[in-house]
Amino acid sequence: MNIPANLQYTNDDEWVTVEGDIVTVGITDYAQDQLGDLVHVELGEVGRTVAKDEAVCEIESVKTVAEVKAPVAGEVIEVNAALADAAEQINSDPYGSWIFKLRVSAPPTGLLDAAAYQAKIG
C-alpha cells in the first residue's frame, strides 16, 4: 500500500493535510482498496459547520458505502466537484483526489504519521 510520508492520517483511513487554518481530507490507498470499485460520491453541502467525527461525505462502491468524516470541527468550505461524475478517480489516485476542505479554528489532534498509519493497517 502506498502511504506518502508527507501526509497525516486518521484512524478512519483518511489522509489529511493542514495548511494554516485549512484542512484538506481524502481517503487512503488502503481505504479505496478495501471499498473496491467506487461508483458514487455524495459530496455534501458547502458552508455546513461540522463537529469532529461528523460525516461530511458518503462514498459508495459496488458492494458498500462509507462515510468520510471531519477529522476536526470546522466549516466545509469546498468539496471536490470533479469527483461527482468520476468517483473511480479515487481508486486510481487516492492521494490526488481530495474530497473536502474545512476551515478550522484549532488544528486537528491525534493524527498519525505515515509509520504509525502503516502499523495500524498492518
Place this chain on the structure above:
Amino acid sequence: MRRTPFHGRHVAAGARMVPFAGFEMPIQYAGIREEHLATRARAGLFDVSHMGEIRFRGPKAEASLTWLLSNAIRRMEPGQAQYNALCNERGGVVDDVFVYKLADDDFIVCVNAANREKDFAWVTEHDREGADIVDEGDDWAQIAIQGPEAVEIVDLLVDFDARAVPRHHFRHASFADVDGCLIARTGYTGEDGFEVFVPAGDAPPVWDRVLDAGVNHGLVPVGLGARDTLRLEVRNALYGHELNDDTTPLQSGLGWIVKLAKPGGFLGSDAIAARKDEGRVVVGMVVEGKRIAREGMDVLSEGRVVGRVTSGTLGPSVDRAICLAFVDRELASAGTRLTIDVRGKEAVGVVVDGPFYKRS
C-alpha cells in the same frame, strides 16, 4: 473457518478472502466490476465449493424428492438438472436447490452453503419414503465456468462435445483428467456456462487446468462479489435475501418451479395454495439518480412503509442502480414509482418486469 480445495490458488492470486457461510472465500481478485464485465464479455471461473451436496439414493429416492421438493421431479430424465424449492409446512422456503438426476435411483441435490446443516436435518427428518440420504458436502468441490466462451473452454477439458450438452443437462464423465465429475450446463450469472462437480480429493490441480484452458478465451477468476452483481442483474433470487423460511416461493416470483397440481402435492403445497394471494411480493426496481438502494432499506409510497429492499447494487453491465425488494402486491406492477429511504434521503425506484440485463 473451512477452506475449499482451491484456497491456496486464491491466496496465491492475491484474492481478498472473506468469511462466508463458514468458509473462507474469495470476494474479489482484480475487482468486482472488472470480473463482472469479463464474465459477460468472455468467461469467468468461480470457486463455488462451499455449496452443499445431499445425495438421495435407492428405490425410494424419487418418491422422497417428489414429496420434499416443489418442481416436477418425476418428469426428469437421467442427465437432467432442475431448479426446485424445498418448503416447510407453512409454505415458507427452507432453501432453493438444484437437483441432478444421475439415474432413476440416484440424485444429487445442490444446496446453499449457508443452509447445508439446516437442509440435511430437514430432509432426513421429513423424508417419509425411506430414501438413502447422505450429506456429501465435503466430498465435492465445485467450480462454475460462465460466460459466452465458457463452452469452448469446457470443450477443451472433456472427451465429449460440450456444445452438445443442452441447457439444464449434464454429463457424468471425466473433466481435466479427473474421473467421476458432473459437468452441468447450469449457472447463476445469466450467461451460458457450466457448473462442474469434482471429487474433492482430486480437485486442487483442476483450478489451474481450467485457467490454462481458458488462456485464449479471456478467462479470469471471479469472486463472490461479482457473482452477486451478475445474479442480481438477471434477477436470480438469493436465499436469505429474496427467499426465506417465512415467505412462499410464489411471493418470490418462483411460480414456475411450484407444481401445486402434482399428484399427491408436496410438503408445503397446501399452505402455498392457501396463501396464494397473501403477503408482499418481490419486485425489481431501477433506482433513479446515483444513490444505490441496499438491503434493509425501507420502501415507501405516499409516506407509508410498503416494503423493504432485499438486494441492491450498481449493476456494472446495466450501469444503473438496481434492487430487488418485497413490496405490497398492489404496488408491484411495472411502472409503479416508489420511494426508497437511502440513509434519510429519498431515491425514486421504478418497478420493472423481467431481468435488468438480457444477453444480446
